[in-house]
Structure formats: C-alpha cells, structure tokens
Amino acid sequence: MGTISKALTLLDTLSLMQSEAGLTEIAKACDLDKATARRFLVELEKHGFVEQLAESRKYRIGSAPVRLGRIREACYPFLRTAMPFVKRLVEEVDETVHLSEFTGGRLSTVHVEDSTKAHRVFVAVGTLLPFHATASGLAFISSCPAADIEAAISAPLQSYTDYTLTDPASFRQSIEQTQADGYSVSRQGLEAGVISTSAAILTPGARPVGCITIAAPLVRADAGKVREHGLAAASTARRISDAFFGADRQVRTVPQSRRTN
Amino acid sequence: MGTISKALTLLDTLSLMQSEAGLTEIAKACDLDKATARRFLVELEKHGFVEQLAESRKYRIGSAPVRLGRIREACYPFLRTAMPFVKRLVEEVDETVHLSEFTGGRLSTVHVEDSTKAHRVFVAVGTLLPFHATASGLAFISSCPAADIEAAISAPLQSYTDYTLTDPASFRQSIEQTQADGYSVSRQGLEAGVISTSAAILTPGARPVGCITIAAPLVRADAGKVREHGLAAASTARRISDAFFGADRQVRTVPQSRRTN
DNA sequence: GCAATCGGTTCACTATTCAAACCGACGCTT
DNA sequence: AAGCGTCGGTTTGAATAGTGAACCGATTGC
Numbered sequence: 001m002g003t004i005s006k007a008l009t010l011l012d013t014l015s016l017m018q019s020e021a022g023l024t025e026i027a028k029a030c031d032l033d034k035a036t037a038r039r040f041l042v043e044l045e046k047h048g049f050v051e052q053l054a055e056s057r058k059y060r061i062g063s064a065p066v067r068l069g070r071i072r073e074a075c076y077p078f079l080r081t082a083m084p085f086v087k088r089l090v091e092e093v094d095e096t097v098h099l100s101e102f103t104g105g106r107l108s109t110v111h112v113e114d115s116t117k118a119h120r121v122f123v124a125v126g127t128l129l130p131f132h133a134t135a136s137g138l139a140f141i142s143s144c145p146a147a148d149i150e151a152a153i154s155a156p157l158q159s160y161t162d163y164t165l166t167d168p169a170s171f172r173q174s175i176e177q178t179q180a181d182g183y184s185v186s187r188q189g190l191e192a193g194v195i196s197t198s199a200a201i202l203t204p205g206a207r208p209v210g211c212i213t214i215a216a217p218l219v220r221a222d223a224g225k226v227r228e229h230g231l232a233a234a235s236t237a238r239r240i241s242d243a244f245f246g247a248d249r250q251v252r253t254v255p256q257s258r259r260t261n
Numbered sequence: 262m263g264t265i266s267k268a269l270t271l272l273d274t275l276s277l278m279q280s281e282a283g284l285t286e287i288a289k290a291c292d293l294d295k296a297t298a299r300r301f302l303v304e305l306e307k308h309g310f311v312e313q314l315a316e317s318r319k320y321r322i323g324s325a326p327v328r329l330g331r332i333r334e335a336c337y338p339f340l341r342t343a344m345p346f347v348k349r350l351v352e353e354v355d356e357t358v359h360l361s362e363f364t365g366g367r368l369s370t371v372h373v374e375d376s377t378k379a380h381r382v383f384v385a386v387g388t389l390l391p392f393h394a395t396a397s398g399l400a401f402i403s404s405c406p407a408a409d410i411e412a413a414i415s416a417p418l419q420s421y422t423d424y425t426l427t428d429p430a431s432f433r434q435s436i437e438q439t440q441a442d443g444y445s446v447s448r449q450g451l452e453a454g455v456i457s458t459s460a461a462i463l464t465p466g467a468r469p470v471g472c473i474t475i476a477a478p479l480v481r482a483d484a485g486k487v488r489e490h491g492l493a494a495a496s497t498a499r500r501i502s503d504a505f506f507g508a509d510r511q512v513r514t515v516p517q518s519r520r521t522n
Numbered sequence: 523g524c525a526a527t528c529g530g531t532t533c534a535c536t537a538t539t540c541a542a543a544c545c546g547a548c549g550c551t552t
Numbered sequence: 553a554a555g556c557g558t559c560g561g562t563t564t565g566a567a568t569a570g571t572g573a574a575c576c577g578a579t580t581g582c
Contacts, residue, residue: 003538003569004304007265008325008519012308015332023560033540038561047273048466050505059559061333062465063506064269067363069330072322074367102328106335175463203324205309245312245324264538264570294572299530318529400547 006032007040011049011061020058078209079110082201082240086113086212091234093214093229096121100129100136101210107131107140110210121194121215129211132157132171133164135196136211138184141207143176143200149175163188183230188218195221197229199237204245212237267293268301272310281319340371340469342505343462347374348472350497354475354490357382361390361397362471368392369402371471382455382476390472392431393418394425396457397472399445403436404461404469410436417483424449444491449479457480458490460498465506473498 001009011028014021017029024101025115027037041059044050048064082099085257090097099111107129114120131137131152141152153175165171178184183199190221198213262270271291275282278290290299302320305311309325343360350360351374368390371400375381392398392413402413414436418427426432439445444460459474475490482490 001298002304003264004268005307007268007309008304008310011329015329019336024558033542034560035541035562036539039263039539040265043263044269046266046466047269048464048468049269051465060336061329063333063470065326065329066333066339067330067468067470068272068276068322068326069328070363072324072327073320078324078327102331151290155373203309204312205307207309207325209324285527295529296531296572297570300570 006030006036007044009103010037010040011044014050014059015061019041020053020056020060022058026059029035057229067252070249076244078244081244082210082212083111085236085243086111086241089113089142089212089214089232090115093216093232095214095216095229098123098136098215099176099210100140100213102140102208107137107211109136119217119220121217123215130158132166132174132240133160133186133189134213135184135186135189135198135215136177136213138174138178138186139198139200139211139213140208142178142184143202143206160190161188161192163192183234185226193218195226197226197233199234201237201240201244203241212240264356267291267297268305271301272305275311275320276322281314281317281321283319283506287320287366337505339505343471344372346497346501346504347372348494350374350473350475351376352379354477354493356475356477356481356490357384359384359397359402359474359476360471361401361474363401363469368395368398370397380481381436381461382478384476391419391421391451392416393427393435394421394447396445396447396450396459396476397474397475399435399439399447400459400461400472400474401469403439403445404463404467420453422449422453424453442491444495446487446491456478456487458487458494460491460495462498462505464502473501487504 010026010032012027013030017025021029023038023041024034025123026041027034029036032040041050041052045052045059045062046068048062050059051062052059067221078101079099086097086099093115095115095118097113098109100107101110108128109123109125112125114121115121129136131141141149153168153171157164157168157171159166165174174184183197186196186198188194189196194215195209195218196213196215198211200208201210201212202208211231214233216225216229262336271287271293274290275287278286282290284299284302285295287302288295291298293301302311302313306313306320306323309323309328311320312323313320339362340360347358347360354376355378356376358374359370359378361368362371370384370386370388370390373384373386375383390397392402405413414429414433418429418432419426420427426435435445444458447457447459449455450457455476456479457474457476459472461469462471462473465467473494475494477486477490
C-alpha cells in the first residue's frame with residue numbers, strides 16, 4: 001500500500017470517528033506508527049484536509065473536502081444526473097421511487113418520484129433511512145466494507161413496526177441475501193403495509209453513494225413483483241452509476257489555448 | 262515537499278481545472294513527472310478522490326470529497342456556526358447583513374438577516390455575487406492566491422450599473438485597497454443606491470470560504486459609516502473563522518524544533 | 523510514412539517510512 | 553508528593569517505498 005493510500009485511509013478513518021481524535025487514537029485506528037501518523041496529519045493539515053485544535057491537540061476533518069466536494073457537485077451533480085433514471089423507473093414499474101444519498105454518516109432521501117396510482121406509497125424528501133429497517137439502508141450497508149457492516153449489525157437496532165429486523169442475526173442474514181441478489185427487500189421494516197426493494201448506486205471503486213428504491217403497497221407486491229422490482233432497481237442503479245461515473249459525459253470541450261509547447 | 266502534499270496539490274489543481282484533464286496536462290500543471298502523476302492518480306482513484314473516464318482516459322475529481330465534505334458539514338456546519346454572529350452584527354450596525362459561501366466556483370448568498378429599519382436593502386438567498394461587482398466578491402477574491410486574482414481580473418467584467426467596475430485596472434486597484442484595509446467596499450456595483458462592505462471568512466490556511474457583508478442604502482452611508490461597517494465586518498469574519506475552525510487557533514505553542522518543510 | 527503527442531511502463535537511484543526507544547507534560551492514585 | 557500510566561511529539565538507522573529519464577505502443581496531423 002502506498003503512502004498516499006495510507007494517508008487517504010487515515011482521512012477516511014478520521015471522518016468515521018465522530019468528533020475529534022487524538023494522535024495515538026488515530027495511529028491505532030489506522031494501524032500506523034505514531035510518528036508516521038503524525039507526519040501524515042501535518043501534511044494533511046497543510047492542505048486543510050484535517051485541522052488540529054490548538055488546546056486539546058486533537059485532530060478532526062478539515063474544510064478542504066467541503067470545497068472540493070462542492071466543485072465536484074457543481075460540475076457533476078448527482079441529483080440531476082440520476083433524476084431521468086428515477087423517472088424512467090417510475091414509468092416502468094408504476095410505483096413510488098425514491099433516491100437516497102449517504103450524507104454525513106446517514107442515508108437520507110433526496111428525491112421522490114410518485115407513481116400514477118391513487119393507492120401508492122408516500123415518501124418525504126429528507127427522511128432518514130436506518131440500515132436495518134429499510135430496503136435502502138440494507139442495500140447501502142450491504143455494499144459497504146466488512147467493518148462498516150459489523151458496526152451496523154452491532155449497533156442498537158431500533159424497532160419501528162412489528163416486522164423490523166431487531167435481531168442482529170436476521171439483520172446479518174438479510175445483508176447476505178442482499179449481497180447475493182444484488183438488491184434488497186424490506187417488508188414493512190419502517191412502516192406497516194409497505195414493501196420496498198432497493199439497489200445501491202456504486203462508485204467505480206464499489207463504494208456505495210446512495211440507493212434507488214421502489215416502495216409499493218404490500219397488497220400489490222407478490223414474490224414475482226418483488227423480484228421484478230429488485231431487478232429493475234439494480235439495473236437502474238447500474239445505469240445511474242454508469243452515467244455518473246463511467247460513460248463519458250463530455251460536459252464541454254476545454255477551449256484550451258494552443259498548448260503543445 | 263512530501264508525497265502526500267504533492268498528491269493533495271495535484272487534487273487541488275485538478276479541482277481548479279474545469280472539466281476533465283489528461284495525464285500529461287495534469288503532470289505539467291502540477292510540475293510532476295508523468296509517471297509520478299500517474300501513480301498519484303491511481304492511488305487517488307482507489308479512494309474515490311479522482312475518477313478516470315473509461316473511454317477518453319481523462320481524469321476528474323471524484324466523489325470521495327463530497328462524502329467527506331458532507332460529514333464535515335454535518336458535524337461542523339458553516340451556516341449554523343455563523344448565524345449567531347450574523348445576528349449580532351445586524352444588532353450592531355442595524356443594516357441588512359448577508360452571509361455568502363463559495364460553492365462550485367461561484368460565490369453565492371446563503372443567509373440574510375434584515376435590519377430593523379423600514380428603509381433597508383433586500384438581498385435574496387441564492388444570489389450569485391460576481392467578484393468585480395460586489396463587496397462580497399471583492400473581499401473573497403482579494404484573499405485568493407495571486408493566480409486566481411489574475412484570472413478574475415482578466416475575465417470579462419459584466420456591467421450591472423453605471424458604477425460597476427468594468428475596467429481591469431480599477432478592479433485590480435480595488436483588490437489592492439481591499440487587501441490593505443482588510444475589508445472591501447462596493448458602491449452601487451451591482452445595484453444602484455446600495456453600498457456594501459464585506460470581509461472574507463478565512464480558513465486557518467488563509468483560504469477564503471465565504472464572506473460576511475453589510476448592505477446599506479447609499480443615503481445612510483457616509484465615509485465614517487463605511488469604515489465602521491468595514492471594521493465590524495472584518496471583526497465578525499474573524500470571529501466566525503475562530504468559531505468555525507477551532508476557537509483557539511494561535512501560533513503553535515509546541516516547540517517546533519525541527520523545521521521540516 | 524514521418525513526427526509529435528498521447529497514456530502508460532520500466533528500473534536504477536534516492537528520499538521516505540518504520541519501529542522502538544525516548545522526552546516532557548498531564549492526570550490519576552496512593 | 554512521589555509513583556504510575558498515558559498523552560502528544562521527536563529521534564534514530566535500517567528497511568522500504570517513491571522517483572523520473574527513458575522507453576513503449578497507439579493515435580493523430582501533415
């Protein structure tokens with residue numbers, strides 16, 4: 001593993017620690033030598049990727065990623081890219097489809113497209129989606145590194161309905177099922193009478209950035225429908241990912257003064 | 262300069278290039294060897310900080326900074342941190358105060374707090390603030406690296422009123438004045454009858470992240486008032502910066518015995 | 523078909539990183 | 553107040569990783 005990878009892993013690890021962390025703690029968490037961790041932190045700090053608090057001497061994530069993230073979002077906005085695919089999916093399955101995004105350690109709904117049916121599921125933009133109680137959460141966590149999965153499983157599992165997965169073992173089994181299928185299903189996990197199917201939208205590096213989820217009334221969703229929704233969601237997720245990361249979007253050809261020295 | 266610094270500089274440089282860039286172009290821009298630039302890009306890509314487009318082979322900034330930036334914003338939100346200071350400033354000067362933030366290459370208004378006076382200036386959240394035509398823009402650009410300043414000066418300078426600075430020379434002079442004063446002034450640059458004073462909110466690394474701006478009707482703002490507003494804005498900007506980046510950032514108290522670059 | 527340039531690779535040379543011991547400071551217990 | 557554990561931070565030479573000039577094959581323009 002190269003130096004840069006290690007430094008970025010440190011940054012990642014630091015971002016996952018809630019609040020600030022001390023040098024020794026960081027070094028331990030990243031499995032780095034204290035001296036090395038310190039040098040990394042100093043270099044990262046120079047560029048604003050981490051900050052050190054003067055009095056406590058602790059480190060926390062800096063504001064540089066905010067700046068870079070905004071530039072990225074301004075050039076290649078996730079929502080605008082994904083929207084047409086969400087609409088297409090609604091037309092295909094005629095059920096409410098919502099798009100979620102991982103934000104500050106939490107998965108939340110960023111866009112909802114309703115089905116045309118009178119009897120349909122309503123989802124509010126901004127809804128937080130627990131990993132264990134929603135199809136979106138399941139799809140998301142199932143694509144995360146093993147460490148995150150374990151953390152999610154061992155966290156307290158709040159119950160929302162009589163059907164919420166509150167048992168770590170069944171949560172784990174659902175994750176495994178999701179990984180095998182390529183999509184997740186949550187039967188009344190968050191709200192009674194609703195069955196949701198979801199697939200994670202992945203970066204080229206296979207990190208999940210969000211989910212595309214179909215929410216249908218229980219009465220309309222037999223096993224066949226659920227599978228159909230799952231496959232449709234997975235296929236849409238892949239297409240969003242391609243559009244967002246892969247396929248050349250050719251935003252604008254750089255005017256580019258005559259270089260060629 | 263260490264490997265990590267070089268890699269982060271590359272990331273920074275890439276973020277400043279609008280659209281995608283090729284390997285050779287990036288290497289040249291960062292003054293790195295092609296081989297080195299490539300290794301950096303590969304490592305950065307592994308962590309999602311850059312992406313390579315499959316067919317054009319070009320690189321662009323990735324989605325990892327978005328994720329990190331969101332975590333940072335969730336833990337230490339700029340707006341929530343700055344708001345009380347904005348309110349305090351309104352009480353102090355009793356004129357409309359607005360807070361702007363640099364977002365994806367543009368400066369825009371993110372919050373407005375009105376004065377209690379009936380005759381006051383109205384500013385809409387979301388307003389884009391051109392560098393040459395607003396106090397906010399002037400304050401912001403004046404705290405940027407020289408290269409950005411030159412780029413702003415040589416960009417086309419759109420006229421909004423009869424008083425807008427459309428001449429590069431006077432624009433440059435205003436920037437120099439701003440740097441000398443620690444605050445900026447725009448007399449009717451964007452809208453007739455309004456005089457604004459602004460100060461940039463800086464990171465510990467002296468990068469501007471946004472501005473705090475006082476907008477007053479021209480009739481109420483004599484030279485003394487303008488100076489008073491300028492100093493109040495500068496002082497508030499500093500306090501926001503302190504609150505946001507660590508209430509206690511001073512010169513290192515640690516004996517930095519070894520001066521590693 | 524030549525020249526220039528592209529993205530990407532190789533490999534001898536060299537700068538960085540590692541690990542462990544160390545320092546002074548702080549906080550706790552006795 | 554002495555003893556202990558831990559903190560952030562530093563030093564050391566041996567081990568390891570990064571570096572960059574030259575190179576490769578593929579495109580592109582003339």
